[in-house]
Amino acid sequence: MSPELAFLQALNGISFGALLFILAAGLSLIFGMMDVVNLAHGAFYMLGAYIALSVVRTTGSFWVALVAVPLALGALGLVVEPLLLRRLRGRHLDQVLITVGVALVITDLIRLKPDWGAEVRTLPPPDALAGSIAILGNDYPVYRLFVIAFGVTLALSLAALHRRSRAGALIRAGVDDAQMLSALGVDTDRLFAVTYAIGAALAGLAGVVAAPVLGLQPGMDVEALVLSLIVVVVGGLGTLGGAQVGAALVGPADTFGKVFVPQFALFFIFAIMALVLLLRPSGLLGRIRVIR
Amino acid sequence: MNALAVRDLHAGYGAGLVLQGVSLDVAEGEAAVLLGRNGAGKTTTISALVGFLRPRSGSVLVRGRDLTGAPPHVVARAGVALVPQGRRMFADLSVREHLTLTARSIAGGWDERRVLELFPALARRLGNRGDELSGGEQQMLAIGRALTRNPALLLLDEPSEGLAPKLVREVGDALVSLRATGLSILLVEQNLGLATHVGQRVHVMNKGTIVWSGTPAELAGARDVEARFLGV
Numbered sequence: 001m002s003p004e005l006a007f008l009q010a011l012n013g014i015s016f017g018a019l020l021f022i023l024a025a026g027l028s029l030i031f032g033m034m035d036v037v038n039l040a041h042g043a044f045y046m047l048g049a050y051i052a053l054s055v056v057r058t059t060g061s062f063w064v065a066l067v068a069v070p071l072a073l074g075a076l077g078l079v080v081e082p083l084l085l086r087r088l089r090g091r092h093l094d095q096v097l098i099t100v101g102v103a104l105v106i107t108d109l110i111r112l113k114p115d116w117g118a119e120v121r122t123l124p125p126p127d128a129l130a131g132s133i134a135i136l137g138n139d140y141p142v143y144r145l146f147v148i149a150f151g152v153t154l155a156l157s158l159a160a161l162h163r164r165s166r167a168g169a170l171i172r173a174g175v176d177d178a179q180m181l182s183a184l185g186v187d188t189d190r191l192f193a194v195t196y197a198i199g200a201a202l203a204g205l206a207g208v209v210a211a212p213v214l215g216l217q218p219g220m221d222v223e224a225l226v227l228s229l230i231v232v233v234v235g236g237l238g239t240l241g242g243a244q245v246g247a248a249l250v251g252p253a254d255t256f257g258k259v260f261v262p263q264f265a266l267f268f269i270f271a272i273m274a275l276v277l278l279l280r281p282s283g284l285l286g287r288i289r290v291i292r
Numbered sequence: 293m294n295a296l297a298v299r300d301l302h303a304g305y306g307a308g309l310v311l312q313g314v315s316l317d318v319a320e321g322e323a324a325v326l327l328g329r330n331g332a333g334k335t336t337t338i339s340a341l342v343g344f345l346r347p348r349s350g351s352v353l354v355r356g357r358d359l360t361g362a363p364p365h366v367v368a369r370a371g372v373a374l375v376p377q378g379r380r381m382f383a384d385l386s387v388r389e390h391l392t393l394t395a396r397s398i399a400g401g402w403d404e405r406r407v408l409e410l411f412p413a414l415a416r417r418l419g420n421r422g423d424e425l426s427g428g429e430q431q432m433l434a435i436g437r438a439l440t441r442n443p444a445l446l447l448l449d450e451p452s453e454g455l456a457p458k459l460v461r462e463v464g465d466a467l468v469s470l471r472a473t474g475l476s477i478l479l480v481e482q483n484l485g486l487a488t489h490v491g492q493r494v495h496v497m498n499k500g501t502i503v504w505s506g507t508p509a510e511l512a513g514a515r516d517v518e519a520r521f522l523g524v
Contacts, residue, residue, distance in 0.1 A: 169393050172384040180380040183342050184394035185368035185441060 001259070004136040009259055010252065011135070015144040017251020018151025019210050023224055024231035024243040025158060026202030032175040032238025033195040036085065036095045042225030043103035044200045048073055048207025049216050050116045053123050057115075062126035066208050073204030077197035085196065086189060107221055118218055123211035143212055150209060155244055162240050171195065175238060227254075230269055234276045236286025245284050293356045295320050295445045295476030296341075301350035303340040309348070310336040312500035318445065318493075320355075323467070323477040325491030327484070327522060333500040334480045335377055338449045342374050343367045355444055371444030375451055377480075379434040381422030388418045390433055395440035407436035410466060428459040435466065445476045452483040464489045484522065488512070496521050 001009070023045060030038045051072055052065035059065075080102060088094045110116050124130065125143035132139035162168040173181045174191050182188040206224070214220065227250070235246025250269050257268030276284060296318040303311040310333045318324045328334050339345040341352055343364035351360045359367050368374075382390060391404040408415045411432040417425060425433060431451055438446055448467070452460045460483060467490045471477060481487040487494065488508035496504040496511075498521045504514070511517060 166393070169385060169389050173382040173389075173393060176382045176384055177380055179344060179364065180376060180382070181394070182364035183344070183368055183374045183376070184437070185365050185396065186394060187365045189363075 004138060007136060008138055008140060009255055011140065011144065011148070013252030013255035014248075015147045015151075015213075015251075016255055017247045017249075018148050018155075019206060019213070020227060020231050020251050021151050021155055021243055021247035022202060022209060023206035024228040024235070024247055025155075025240060026199035026206075027228045028232045028235075028238055028240065028243045029171070029202070030196055030199035031232070033171060033178070034085070034095075034192055035092055036099065037229075038099050038196070038199060039096060039225065040080070040099040040102040040106065041199070041203050041228060042221035042223070043106035044073055044076070044203035045207040045210075045224045046110060046216075046221035047076075047106050048204030049123070049211040049220070050110055050113075050121075050207075051204070052208040052211055053116065053121055053216060056123060062123075062208075062212075066205070069204045069208045070201035074197040074201035077200030078193055080200070081193040081196035082189070086192070103221065103225075107218075111218065116216075121216040123216065125212040147209060147213065151247075154205075158240060159244075227269075230273050233273055233283060236283025239285055242283050242285040249284075293320065294318060294353070295322070295355060296478060297351075297353040297356075298337075298341070299351045299353075301337070301340055301347050301352065303336060303345050303347040303350075305336075305345070310500050311340060311347075311350075313350070314497075314500065314502060315350075316495050316502055316505070318476050318478050320476055321474045322493060323471040323479065323491050324493045324495060325487040326478065326480045326495050326497055327482070327487050328497035329522065330482070332497040332521075334497055335449055336500075337497070338374070338377075338447055338480060341367070341447065342372060368441065373438035373441040373443035373446050375431075375434045375438045375446070375448040377449040377453065379427075379430045381425065381430050381433060383421060383423035385422050386418065387414055387420055387422070387425070387433060390422060390437045391440050394437070396442050397440075398442050401442040402439040404440070407439055410439075410469070411436055427454050428456070428462070431455060431459070431463055432466075435463070439470075443475070445478065446470070447478050447480075449480045450482060451479070452481060452486050460486055484518075 027038060027041045030036060048069045051069050055065040055068050056062055084098050084102065085095050088098060111118050129143045129146045132141050162171065170186065170191060174188060178188045231246035231250050232243060234249055235244065236242030249272065253272055254265060254269050257265040261268065294317045298314055298316050301311050301314040302309060314337055326334050326337065336345065340347045343362050343366065346361050351358060353359065354370050354372055357370055359370055385393065388404065391407055395403060397403055413429060414432055414436065417429060451463050455463065464486045467477065467479065471490065479487065479490055488511065491508055494506060494508055494511050495502050496517055503521055504517045
């Protein structure tokens with residue numbers, strides 16, 4: 001591979017990693033706070049992409065979708081958590097199972113909606129980002145550079161919120177010991193609902209941003225779920241830094257895997273996951289959770 | 293009105309019943325102590341009081357308000373603050389965040405500054421994380437964190453656990469100075485010295501009920517109580 005091509009593939013890998021971060025951050029957040037692996041995460045992502053499709057068809061603006069979709073998915077999360085998850089609190093396996101149910105309902109509804117349907121759809125990037133620019137003598141899509149910038153900006157903003165804001169401190173405390181936090185006057189039911197909503201909103205956001213690159217089709221939910229699970233297992237469940245590190249590793253690994261050994265691309269990232277599980281079962285940045 | 297009135301409290305985990313009719317009062321401004329061996333039901337009592345554990349029957353009144361079976365944040369907002377067993381610091385929060393995040397500020401009440409006056413050792417550690425503190429510092433922070441709630445009733449579950457004798461004395465002196473401010477306190481202890489140093493009224497617990505109540509002086513005279521319910 002020429003150095004130029006390698007550089008462009010590296011950009012592709014980083015761009016994919018940025019997408020994976022947006023996707024995995026929400027999954028990791030929900031797990032860290034509630035000990036629930038939200039298996040509806042892929043469906044939330046898929047729903048986000050399809051809502052974006054409708055919003056762009058109606059308003060003609062990708063940017064409206066970029067704002068509206070996270071709000072819509074956040075609202076959905078605010079309904080799903082109190083309605084379904086809260087009554088199963090303390091029964092983790094049942095909670096995980098019900099998220100599978102939510103995923104099945106969402107994907108079926110998407111299949112049934114005629115203008116979403118069962119076929120492959122495309123969402124063009126916004127006009128401002130539609131073209132290509134020359135990088136090292138090759139044309140490179142501007143939108144992918146936007147994805148990198150967006151992912152990095154989001155990662156930095158989330159990290160700053162997590163470290164500096166009151167909401168971030170509540171989340172850090174809740175991840176560590178939600179019961180103790182409730183004994184200090186914090187309504188953890190509300191904190192859980194809001195956390196779940198933020199996680200769902202991030203999944204939806206990932207759906208919008210990914211749609212112009214990856215397209216919309218049945219099965220995209222499972223693909224996204226598996227990838228985000230790999231990212232959080234590699235990086236460490238329940239921490240924002242874990243999602244960052246995991247995405248930064250898995251994105252480029254997947255891209256270069258597809259270039260060098262196309263027939264084994266998936267094997268490549270699973271091998272990374274297996275290696276991490278073998279050497280550091282709690283993930284690269286995972287904290288060992290003490291069971292009280 | 294009593295700061296705390298517990299009547300005939302029954303509670304347990306799964307099928308088992310740990311508390312079998314606990315009744316006890318903490319008068320306004322009083323420091324009461326709950327003594328008993330391991331497994332007597334002391335921590336279960338605390339759990340049922342703060343809402344970690346839903347009582348099967350009985351009642352819990354804080355300043356006359358019925359809080360039986362209320363969720364923890366409701367109990368906390370009614371004026372109950374907990375210094376839990378094992379201290380339960382937030383590993384990912386700084387010392388300063390421990391003293392500000394859940395603070396309930398009232399004019400002239402406890403805040404970060406006053407807590408640091410009570411425990412000057414914490415002042416050097418403001419930027420440190422909860423899991424970077426020594427056992428003694430953690431205990432001070434756990435008490436400080438509870439004080440920033442400006443509670444009407446302070447519950448402490450074995451604050452002497454795992455501390456060196458010198459630190460136990462320091463914690464005891466801090467509790468005595470808190471008692472002097474008129475704060476109502478319920479202290480759960482196994483350490484007899486700390487219990488009688490702080491407590492004005494002692495309740496002895498065994499097998500899920502209160503088996504003896506009296507003053508520290510009366511307890512000193514009741515050798516049989518100590519032998520039957522407290523000695524090892």
